[in-house]
Amino acid sequence: MNAAPIALVFSGFGAGGVPRVMLALAREFLAAGHAVDLVVVRDEGPARADVPEGARIVDLESRQPAASWRQRLRKNRHRVLAAAPALAAYIDEARPVAMLSGGNYVNFIAVRARARARHACRLVVSHHAQLSIEAKNKPFARWIARRAYPKADVVTAVSDGVADDLARRAGLRRESIQTVYNPAVTPEIATMAEQPPEHAWLAQSGPPVILGAGRLSAQKDFPTLIRAFALLAEDRDLRLIILGKGKDEASRGALLRQAQELAVAERVDLPGFAANPYAYMRHAAVFVLSSGWEGFGNV
Secondary structure, three states: EEEEEEEEOOOOOOOOOHHHHHHHHHHHHHHEEEEEEEEEOOOOOOOHHHHOOEEEEEOOOOHOOOOOOOHHHHHHHHHHHHHHHHHHHHHHHOOOOOOEEEHHHHHHHHHHHHOOOOOOOOEEEOOOOOOHHHHHHHOOOHHHHHHHHHOOOOOEEHHHHHHHHHHHHHHOOOHHHHOOOOOOOHHHHHHHHHHOOOOOHOOOOOOOOEEOOOOOOOHOOOOHHHHHHHHHHHOOEEEEEEEEOOOHHHHHHHHHHHHHHOOHHHEEEEOOOOOOOOHHHHHHHHEEOOOOOOOOOOO
């Protein structure tokens, strides 16, 4: 195995697409004989169970100095941005041959940390969503793309649409952005799909099941899916399962209340995060991607 690691830098092991992409890449880099460091802002989340054997986890938050309660409150809002010094220290300590970062705030601290570190390593920043939409809720995102991305060695986008939008909104040259699709389909998926689904509606013969999956967020637009399901269910015996978690229980509660108001609560289930969604997908009658927008829909 090569001694100098490849560093994959991301926010943490949440249920979103970036952690899944980074873990898929880690498995392939390890198989090719490279050392891999998973450098995360915070070492937590459901995807941590999928960390491949041989990958080293580097928790940036644990490397930061102890803070007062006032600083901790501020860090909770700006946790990623606060991790830049710890990332610079990691670069000098581990001396990675290259870094790949994902997520615009993480991309920002990767650029800052690389500039601050004494060790020079190659930096690739990957952009995963339409900047024109992100900037509506995160005005800093456009500034990051415009000012920080040109300082990386390579800028990648997960689709041509994301690359076109990034170039247009950030004022970057389109030819300077490379499209690299997410490694969404891996050999393990076929094996996992053969496992029995962990849901009674799918494990037995019964009404057709419609399936949705993703974070319980505005982007995934599950309210529209529930409204559409209620219309279909007026004259058909159907079931709807939505896999995924939100930032808190309120997002799930709002969807359940909507199902209750539409008189389909008994036929809608939100079981939460599923480590193996592929068994659900194999046994469902229909999979629906209801998102209002996607950079590259891994599901």
